[in-house]
Amino acid sequence: MFRVKAGLVAPRRLKAHTNNLRLAESVIQLFEANLGKRRADLEEDLKALEAGRADFKVIRGMAHLLANGAATFEAGGDVEPGAVRAKVFELAQAHPPSRHRRADVLEQAAAALSGERRLSAEDLGDLLYADLPDQQRLTAFDPPDPPELLERFNLAQAQGMLYRAYSLVITARRNEPARYKQLLKYTKLFGLMVTVEGDADYGFTLTMDGPTSLFGGTTRYGLAMAKFLPALLHVTKWDLTATLKPRKDLAWVDPGDDEWRFELTSEDGYVSHYKPPEEHDSALESGFSDRFGKLGSPWTLEREVDLVPVPGGVIVPDFRLVHPSGRSVLVEIVGYWRPEYLRKKFELLRKSGRGDVIVCVSERLNLERAGVDPSDFGERLVWFKGVLPPKDVLAVAERMMGGEAAA
Missing domain, CATH: 3.30.70.600 (Ribosomal protein S10)
Structure with a gap:
């Protein structure tokens, strides 16, 4: 749902006012009322809710989001529907079809397939096509709050x-x-x-x-x-x-x-339903940040950094060290061991041509096995063992900055 004005497309957005919140709550409650019931029953209730309403598309959109993001539909029963059909069809082939024969076949099949729980002919009739989408049952539902459903609806409109x-x-x-x-x-x-x-x-x-x-x-x-x-x-x-x-x-x-x-x-107010990333990618980075904060250094350690575009990829440094003068250097921590990762990482660092990146490398990495030689980074290379000492990194930063940093 969208409109176009002067070639600019604007998706429909629902405001969090009372009517929209009530509508979202109604759709959520309808799902809750159908727990344990078939998808076909749920769809019939949704049609009844849509009847005569101008905003029926909104209801359908909300229902789609709930069905695909908050609901679990499964074939019910203790016997796999395919096994039920195989047994019923096997028994049915031995006898000519008739109106009364169906009940006899279901009873025989129920007796043959019953385990610890005695199945009735009615149970087996329900199981016969229980794996078809409209016959699957709503077995679990983790409902969002009405405001959350509105946010998800609005984002879906933008995604569309x-x-x-x-x-x-x-x-x-x-x-x-x-x-x-x-x-x-x-x-x-x-x-x-x-x-x-x-x-x-x-x-x-x-x-x-x-x-x-x-x-x-x-x-x-x-x-x-x-x-x-x-x-x-x-x-x-x-x-x-x-x-x-x-x-x-x-x-x-x-x-x-x-x-x-x-x-x-980023100012348009849409809300993501994806899990936000951790502030630090690893305990190594987190520990470095914590230790740096205790130094009382005039340098500032920043988490917000620049992308570094390079041919064939991009580098995202882990930190920026900013001197009081405003000049800065970037810090890249290489602590991950996979050979493919190491080769790609050092290849990109070289291609970047950046001389303002301090490269910190764990001595635990098997660089020789990965075919990586970081020695060409010269004085910008910091080796570390278990943890990365901030003082070692600062020493390199000060040498890179020359006399200005020392002052």
């Missing part, structure tokens, strides 16, 4: 705008590494093709090709973009612009519209 996108451009500004890393993790998880460029002063631009440019109009890539949006919401400062193909199947669409735009920012 990306289904027909053929380009997506995100400008992300300085953020915590964990949030950047979650963002990049989701681009890989959903198979999105992304290029990163830019700098801290003007923002980092993540460009993704959309479904219509890549796959001739399929929404598969658009669905991946839609799933990616909740991860973007955890990044604190960003702008998004998507270019969409107009819906030519809609009668009210201007035939002259060749493209629409969908714009979104």
